[in-house]
Amino acid sequence: MHWIMSCKQISMLISQSLDTPLPLTRRMGIRLHLMMCIFCRRYNRHLHLIHSLLVREQKNFLENEKLSLQARQRILQAVDKEMRRKQVRR
Amino acid sequence: MGKNRQQNINPALWLEEHGDLLYRFARCRVKDSFTAEDLVQETLLSACQATESYIGAATISTWLVGILKHKIADYYRSRKPEQTEGNPEAFADTIESMFDSREKWKVKPQDWGKTPERKYEQKELRHAIDGCLDDMDERMSQVFSLREIHGVGTDELCRFFDIEKGNFWVILYRARMILRRCLEFNWFEKDKETP
Numbered sequence: 001m002h003w004i005m006s007c008k009q010i011s012m013l014i015s016q017s018l019d020t021p022l023p024l025t026r027r028m029g030i031r032l033h034l035m036m037c038i039f040c041r042r043y044n045r046h047l048h049l050i051h052s053l054l055v056r057e058q059k060n061f062l063e064n065e066k067l068s069l070q071a072r073q074r075i076l077q078a079v080d081k082e083m084r085r086k087q088v089r090r
Numbered sequence: 091m092g093k094n095r096q097q098n099i100n101p102a103l104w105l106e107e108h109g110d111l112l113y114r115f116a117r118c119r120v121k122d123s124f125t126a127e128d129l130v131q132e133t134l135l136s137a138c139q140a141t142e143s144y145i146g147a148a149t150i151s152t153w154l155v156g157i158l159k160h161k162i163a164d165y166y167r168s169r170k171p172e173q174t175e176g177n178p179e180a181f182a183d184t185i186e187s188m189f190d191s192r193e194k195w196k197v198k199p200q201d202w203g204k205t206p207e208r209k210y211e212q213k214e215l216r217h218a219i220d221g222c223l224d225d226m227d228e229r230m231s232q233v234f235s236l237r238e239i240h241g242v243g244t245d246e247l248c249r250f251f252d253i254e255k256g257n258f259w260v261i262l263y264r265a266r267m268i269l270r271r272c273l274e275f276n277w278f279e280k281d282k283e284t285p
Contacts, residue, residue, distance in 0.1 A: 006189075009193065011263075012263050015262060015263040015267075016259050016262075016263070019237065019244055019259065019262060039195045040195075040199075043199045043270065046199060046273075046274075047266055047270065050219065050238070050266070050270070050273070051238060053212060053215060054219070054239045057216065058118075058239055058241055065117050066110050066113065067130065068123075071113075074127075075105055075109070075130060075134060076105060079102060079134050079138060080102070082101075082139070083101060
């Protein structure tokens with residue numbers, strides 16, 4: 001890829017950088033472009049803002065999630081039934 | 091050793107000890123809690139049937155999560171949304187129209203001002219994100235949510251949705267482009283109108 005990349009290419013690469021580590025040349029290409037382009041700088045900031053907001057939520061969410069008592073009992077019954085069936089077959 | 095052995099064939103104990111872990115894992119990956127509960131149940135039932143396949147090498151929880159992953163992949167395979175079939179070309183035009191012929195921004199990203207730091211501002215922005223995701227193509231918003239909200243890894247998601255990595259990144263890119271623009275339009279631009 002060319003050293004000087006277009007806004008469109010940069011916007012794709014910035015998105016990709018949130019999901020996978022990019023090779024050094026690409027990272028430098030992005031940095032160079034960002035120094036010169038205010039719109040891509042804004043785009044970059046916006047994507048990171050959305051990302052950090054959602055990541056924070058993910059942590060809160062996970063701490064509060066547990067199997068309900070009813071679900072536990074229901075699953076336990078299903079599992080018991082299955083185990084008994086299995087023993088009969090043997 | 092004797093205790094380990096007993097543990098190997100005791101699904102009730104698996105539920106007791108690993109139920110919440112499995113549930114949390116599933117809950118992050120599917121939309122509602124009922125589906126997540128069902129997946130945990132199916133996982134344990136499969137585990138009952140396949141106690142022989144459990145090789146002591148992996149810990150019980152790793153083994154169970156492995157089964158659960160298959161269940162989740164099955165779940166997604168069984169309910170592919172009708173509309174676009176996860177076709178990333180569906181939104182190609184929208185993205186295309188954001189750039190000019192020289193691939194420079196036509197719909198220029200605007201200054202969103204200060205990052206929302208107050209709790210209620212973040213909450214409002216979060217609501218706006220939900221609104222934008224609701225309007226999006228179902229498969230696209232699914233992929234985006236799993237990746238960004240629940241932090242599911244690239245490889246795992248590609249397996250869930252049976253898509254190639256290149257395609258996966260294109261879907262995420264388009265989701266982010268559309269979401270960014272949607273927020274700008276619905277939230278930040280409206281915000282500016284009211285002093």
